[in-house]
Amino acid sequence: MAIEISHGCAKGERPLIPQVCRVTEITQETPDVKSFRLVTLDGKKPFDCEPGQLGMFGLLSYGECMFVVSAQSDEWVQFTVKKVGLVTEQLHNLSVGDEVSLRGPYGNWWPTESCRGKDMLFIAGGIGLPPVRSFLLYCLEHREDYGRIDLVYSGSKYDDLVFKEQLFDIWPNEPDMHVHVSLYHEDPKHPEWKGDIGYTAPYLETLDLGPEDGNRVAVICGGPSLSRTCRESLLKAGFDEGNILTTLEMRMKCGVGKCGRCNMGGHFICLDGPIFSLAEIATMHSDV
Template sequence: MSNILHTPDPAALRLGTMLPEPFVVVERNEETADTFTLTLCPAGEGAARSFEPGQFNMLYAFGTGESAISISGSPEKTEGLVHTIRRVGTVTSALDRLVLGDVVGVRGPFGSPWPMNEARGRDLVFVSGGIGLAPLRPAILHALAHREDYGRIVILAGARSAPDVIYHEQLHSWMEESGVEVKLTVDQAGSGWHHHVGVVTTLIPRARFDSSNAIAMVCGPEIMMRFTAMELARAGLSDDQIFVTLERNMKCAVGICGHCQFGPGFICRDGPVFRFDRIRHWFSQREI
């Protein structure tokens, strides 16, 4: 399975040193009960960082440790790094305790991007589960900022329940954009929910896109991505039109330590964004 490997960009590796640089929390928003968004700016004379949609940073909560967190802001706006984080354990809980003015260490950006160039002139289908919308948001914002470069934009977002939907207001503002179709679904609907109910894959047959000329970008739990790839195939997309982003426990983020090994590759160096045909074999294996 040597085709899993793309050649890492040496410049990107040089940029991503092992030394975290200090960034200050300049904005904080609560997304859901366990998910929050931090905007970080370089402390002192530090330089702003540009990134490509799909890339991630290592965020270091001083005295606690580091976590890989995708960049979820607009790639057009480099003045602040935006990260949406779900509190699951030690490091993310420490990041959750940060308030305005606190300092966090940043290494990055790392990793492979969503295929925004390859997708030019084609319809874009974004499919997310839960916080999976966060790593997709830079790609959506890029496509909206370069509307003339892309065909229809379809955004299909699923969550467990209405209070678990992140970027709620922004999703509704995207619904107003011409040529953009946004469909939301939850597993369990409460009163006042006016969108769909059911798993996100059920939205795929209802969406309008040209499957012969579309690129799909998918992010969510692995089981969700597996069923989404199957449903996209039923809709007419081939595996080389589908891109997914993978997560594994990550330490160095520069392809040295091996914590995030996936088949013959490393997610930090060869991913996290993969074309589905290149990982299909490994994706279906347990414990990989």
């Protein structure tokens, strides 16, 4: 049976007015990726959210961008931000203690309930790991509810791999979790790399991770080329479109279904998404 995904959008209201928050911790993940932990000015968690939900994080005087909540605790939320342009460059200049703006939570969330009992296959490239990690961390926190877990992750260079400590030291030691990491090419700066080499989809195919009679759910997050080729590989391996989940990261401005920036067919991705199954995406293209 296909996985059921909620498209009801964020729980509670979708707050449009930003909260002022404070940066409490910054981690340099790669040369151009940093993670930021945020709390409210009185030291509380800014909002509660489900794995996969989003926040508009920015600077009141400058601008804001949509990011997935990459991790959370009872006290803070964390965003993992790749420096690609105007706003993200300003965010990378932040220091611990600085004040920032935050709206959310927005969007739907990973279907943690309907994936219970399933084997999970997480596939990500580069900065696609933070969205996938929000679901993966949930599965590890509720380990007895899920079957075998595989993570297939790749990046163009060793330095571009995010969350290296979890990738190489922590996750491989989790029960029945299998971490497969590849670099797209040999990396002259890291000749000591002993792992695999190859683009994600052909690499995935070598791992022989099939649909397990519908009991394995695949979760993909990466750039357009990775997403397309990995979807094709999974379909070729016999996965049902309803058991392949992905995020649609259309550009977003308001996050609350007003500006029309993120519409696809009859859907606003900020309200109904960003998480969909391939079966749903196939119907959306013609749903205008």
